[in-house]
Amino acid sequence: MSAPSATGRTVPNRERVTTIADDGSRIFLHPADVSGLFTRWRTVFGWFLIALFFALPWIEIAGHPAIFLDLAERRFHIFGITFAAQDVPLMFFVLVGIGITGFLITSLWGRLWCGWSCPHTVFLEHVFRRIERWIDGDAAARRKLDAADWTPEKITKRVVKWGIFAIISLILFYGVLAYFVSIPGLYQLITHAPWENWPTFVFMVVATLIVFFNFTWFREQLCLVICPYGRLQSALQDDDTLLIGYDARRGEPRGKVGTPGAGDCVSCNRCVQVCPTGIDIRQGFQIECVGCANCIDACDAVMTKLGRPKGLIRYDSLNGLNGGKRRLLRPRIGIYAAVILILGSVAGYAFSRVEPAHIVIQRMGGAPYFVDDSGVRNQFLVRFVNKTSEPMMIGINDEKLPAGMSLVVSERGFEIPPLAEIQIPMVFVAEKSSFPRQAKLPVDFYAEAGMKVAIISRRFDFVGPRYKLKTATSQNGT
Ligand code: SF4
Ligand code: SF4
Numbered sequence: 001m002s003a004p005s006a007t008g009r010t011v012p013n014r015e016r017v018t019t020i021a022d023d024g025s026r027i028f029l030h031p032a033d034v035s036g037l038f039t040r041w042r043t044v045f046g047w048f049l050i051a052l053f054f055a056l057p058w059i060e061i062a063g064h065p066a067i068f069l070d071l072a073e074r075r076f077h078i079f080g081i082t083f084a085a086q087d088v089p090l091m092f093f094v095l096v097g098i099g100i101t102g103f104l105i106t107s108l109w110g111r112l113w114c115g116w117s118c119p120h121t122v123f124l125e126h127v128f129r130r131i132e133r134w135i136d137g138d139a140a141a142r143r144k145l146d147a148a149d150w151t152p153e154k155i156t157k158r159v160v161k162w163g164i165f166a167i168i169s170l171i172l173f174y175g176v177l178a179y180f181v182s183i184p185g186l187y188q189l190i191t192h193a194p195w196e197n198w199p200t201f202v203f204m205v206v207a208t209l210i211v212f213f214n215f216t217w218f219r220e221q222l223c224l225v226i227c228p229y230g231r232l233q234s235a236l237q238d239d240d241t242l243l244i245g246y247d248a249r250r251g252e253p254r255g256k257v258g259t260p261g262a263g264d265c266v267s268c269n270r271c272v273q274v275c276p277t278g279i280d281i282r283q284g285f286q287i288e289c290v291g292c293a294n295c296i297d298a299c300d301a302v303m304t305k306l307g308r309p310k311g312l313i314r315y316d317s318l319n320g321l322n323g324g325k326r327r328l329l330r331p332r333i334g335i336y337a338a339v340i341l342i343l344g345s346v347a348g349y350a351f352s353r354v355e356p357a358h359i360v361i362q363r364m365g366g367a368p369y370f371v372d373d374s375g376v377r378n379q380f381l382v383r384f385v386n387k388t389s390e391p392m393m394i395g396i397n398d399e400k401l402p403a404g405m406s407l408v409v410s411e412r413g414f415e416i417p418p419l420a421e422i423q424i425p426m427v428f429v430a431e432k433s434s435f436p437r438q439a440k441l442p443v444d445f446y447a448e449a450g451m452k453v454a455i456i457s458r459r460f461d462f463v464g465p466r467y468k469l470k471t472a473t474s475q476n477g478t
Contacts, residue, residue, distance in 0.1 A: 018278040018288060019220065028146065029220060032139040032273040036297025045116055046126040057178035063389040069180050075419055084387045086358045093347035097340060104336040106236040110243045111291035114229070120222055121290060125276070127168060128215045135161045139273070162216065169211040173204065220277045223290050233287050239318040240327045244291055246282045246313050247321055257306065264312050268302055271295035271313055281313055357392060357449040358385040361460045368463045375431045376464040383423050384447070386416035397446040404434025405443070428462055435464050
């Protein structure tokens with residue numbers, strides 16, 4: 001069953017998402033304007049995040065942008081540390097750590113992320129809705145304009161608004177792209193004609209259209225039907241999690257000012273009108289609540305006007321709203337914190353052992369070994385990858401090879417340019433007398449890399465015949 005709300009919209013029944021009408025059509029929301037303490041702080045914080053988002057690719061640390069995910073070169077520069085593709089397994093700890101930290105934050109403070117930091121919320125509330133208000137007017141004017149016929153005024157407003165939205169969507173897409181191609185790369189893409197790089201141009205157009213569609217029409221639907229984080233809420237929160245909730249003990253029974261026996265809620269519906277997902281927080285905690293705190297500011301303004309204490313809607317736990325005490329430390333908080341500590345320690349240890357160069361020893365094709373008068377020979381192609389942004393000296397150290405084994409190589413010291421790689425053929429030779437007649441001999445190969453001389457070792461199998469070697473014969477392993 002549905003009922004008309006104070007806003008004139010048809011409010012669907014509670015078993016359905018609030019933005020779906022009885023006939024299944026979309027109810028397009030126009031949240032009313034609100035001001036207050038939380039709105040002010042959210043705006044300041046939102047603009048700080050927007051500035052940070054656009055600034056990071058411009059800030060240089062150790063010769064690279066603060067964050068540069070260089071997919072083309074398979075190098076990832078993150079706040080001065082460069083990771084090569086070979087270091088990606090280390091990111092497992094980082095990603096799992098971020099995930100568990102998200103669990104911890106959600107258990108403690110509910111959807112703080114959604115309301116204050118999520119890029120979707122930040123850009124929708126602080127950029128797109130602001131422009132919409134500026135062009136179309138307040139919520140009532142916007143609803144009226146939506147319902148109006150296509151008059152010249154409506155067409156002009158729509159063209160201007162969608163034009164500005166399209167430009168901002170493009171800028172937003174460029175902002176994301178800068179993290180993957182860097183600012184000079186982005187400049188190149190922008191200044192080259194589309195036909196010089198069709199695939200990139202098509203990708204750019206499609207991505208911009210998706211951003212435009214999201215912020216122009218889809219909006220809160222992303223939070224309600226797509227974002228998996230919202231669906232996880234009930235599993236991560238408990239009665240002590242800090243939420244935005246309505247104090248029913250104080251507010252009920254609702255009634256107009258002066259109604260005998262009525263609680264503090266005067267049924268003005270301001271909390272519903274300002275809600276960006278269209279829900280009524282008085283119906284209890286709902287997963288559609290993105291924790292934006294608009295309803296707190298709206299209700300506080302009403303209470304202030306009526307000379308009643310603020311906080312009828314407030315940040316509190318379910319226990320707190322029911323008159324109990326909120327516990328900060330609970331078993332789940334301890335478990336999440338312990339897992340984060342363990343992951344952090346493992347990650348710290350793993351990162352401290354990240355080598356400046358990567359070495360891969362690859363056996364050359366053909367026979368695995370040769371035997372001639374000089375002994376048993378194994379041929380390899382050794383790949384050295386300089387993972388740093390500086391030229392790197394590599395010195396090959398053959399002093400630790402097993403007794404009777406020598407190395408034939410064209411050069412024992414060479415320089416690798418920044419972020420480049422060099423492949424050197426090497427032949428390891430074991431004297432017949434010292435070869436232990438076993439199919440495999442594990443050998444440690446050492447190299448010294450960089451100015452600070454990092455010793456890097458790799459183990460490989462030196463192979464040879466199992467049978468007793470004769471002298472002055474030539475045979476191979478095929
Ligand atoms: S804004 Fe406050 S007083 Fe008004 S309906 Fe909501 S809870 Fe009640
Ligand atoms: S219920 Fe309140 S906090 Fe939740 S989304 Fe609506 S206005 Fe924001």
